Amino acid sequence: MMSERITRRVFAKAGAMATIGLTTLETAGAMASQQPDAAPQPSAKANTLEVRPYQLMCxxxxxxxxxxxxxxDARLTEILAAVREDPKIPARLRLNTESVYRxxxxxxxxxxxxxxxxxxxxxxxxxxKLGLVPGDARPAIDMFERLLLNVPATKGVCGYETVTADTWQGCPHAGSGNYEKGHALGIKAIIPPRDEQEKADFKKNTVAAxxxxxxxxxxxxxxxxxxxxxxxxxxxxxxIKEDNLFEAIDAIHKNPDIPVTLVRGTCMICPPCSHYEAETKFCLGGRSMALRDQKKDLDVLQxxxxxxxxxxxxxxxYELLYERVPSTRDVCGYGDGEKRAPEWSICGDPEGKETYRKARAANLGIKS
Known part of the structure; x- marks a missing residue:
């Protein structure tokens, strides 16, 4: 299968960005800083991929x-190539409308x-179905994940159960089952996963660090x-192989007074993760995880x-954390437990995770 033959690291060398449909957009393009307190840099010109909504389904x-x-199809191949080269590329949806979105x-x-x-x-x-409006842009990986979540089949979209007129014949591929087969393959068929050996190497090296x-x-x-x-x-x-949460806890258990510096962006815990992009040190987690993470970081600091x-x-x-943040509802649930958009999903129970309550009661296992 395609997702087994190619990985992001290999495909990134393909140079697919020189394609039609790419324009420039002011977007945050600076690489994540190595400095723990380095503020975000001004946005830089970056490519944006302009697509019709139907092309995502195609x-x-x-x-x-x-x-x-x-x-x-040349255009569809170009879209896929651009997204695989850079899953972060902004995908902007454009479609023909009659009034205020013209x-x-x-x-x-x-x-x-x-x-x-x-x-x-x-x-x-x-x-x-995507819950968006014409002109909306999202990182391409988020846009395709949103499509897979919200549009499981072509019925009623690309074709209709009853053809009421020649105008509404629909796409000849609508009943082929091909979209449904592609949908079943998931996001890994669109954006190949991170190389497992790279993940293992990062795990080994960062655990040692x-x-x-x-x-x-x-x-x-x-x-x-x-x-x-x-x-x-x-x-x-x-x-576990996906992160260094255990190792960070273990280091604290071994030395409860070890200094901890609070850093901006991805940290020592992140490098083995499937969603970690080594070149930029960005998190490519689904539905704009990085955006939620930034807000949660700032909420904790405040x-x-x-x-x-x-x-x-x-x-x-940890004494300060458990005193000031008694429940995940206060941070991960945004204080009110309300999910207002897919990008603002809530990790765990909106009312507060029981696992956090247990850890707080046990003081993370830190000895007095």
Whole structure:
């Protein structure tokens, strides 16, 4: 299968960005800083991928049919190549509308042969199911994950159970089952996963770095993630391959007064993760995880009265955390437990995770 033959690291060398449909957009393009308190840099010009909503579905449909890199259509192949080269690339949805959203109309040049009205309805049907509006942009990986979550089949979108007129014949591929096959393959068929050997190498090297460190560098909300990890495994605490949560906890157990510096962005815990992009040190976790993580970091800092770059002994830091943040609802649930958009999903129970409560009651296993 395609997702088994190619990885992000290999494909990133393909140079697919020189394609049609790429424009420039002011977007945060600076690489994550190595400095724990370095503020974000001004945005830089970066490419944005302009796509019609139906083209997202066509990419998935062609993957279901072919399961190859060449999709049999130049434009769809270009879209897939650009997304695989950089899963973070902003994908901007453009479609032809009749009124206040006309400012983003792309024109009919990329309409499929089924006619203007069908093209307009299909694009509107898709963008409605995505919960977006014309002109909206998201990182491509988020856009495709949103598509897979909200549009499981072509029925009623690309074709109709009853053909009421020639205008509404629909796409000839709508009943092929190819989209549904591509959908079943999931996001890994669109954006190949991180190389397993790279993950293993990062795990080995970063675990060694944690145990050798005189000071741990941890992003603020990961103090809470460590708590939930501990609370879920109190009777069977051990390492996992996807992150370094156990190792950070273990280092604190071995030396409760080890200094912990609160850092901006990804930290010592992140490098083995499937969603970690080694080149930029960015998190590519689903549905804009990095955005939620930044807010949670800042919420923790505000509640603790601290800032990036501050360093405290682990024991005192956790005493402060558990005093000021009694429940995950206060941070991970945004204080009110309300999920207002997919990008603002809530980790665990909106009312507060039991695993955090257990860790707080046990003081993370830190000896007095």
């Amino acid at each position: 990419v998935v449909c062609r993957i279901g049919q072919r399961q190859t890199e060449e999709l049999g 400012y983003q109309n792309p024109g009919p040049q990329e309409d499929s042969p089924e006619g203007e009205m069908f093209n307009a309805k299909r694009d509107l049907d898709i963008i409605q 944690i145990y050798q460190a005189e000071t741990l560098q941890i992003r603020p909300h990961h103090l809470m993630c460590m708590s939930c990890f501990f609370g879920a495994r109190m009777d069977n605490l051990g390492p 509640k603790l009265g601290l800032k990036y770059g501050d360093t405290l002994p682990a024991r005192k830091l």
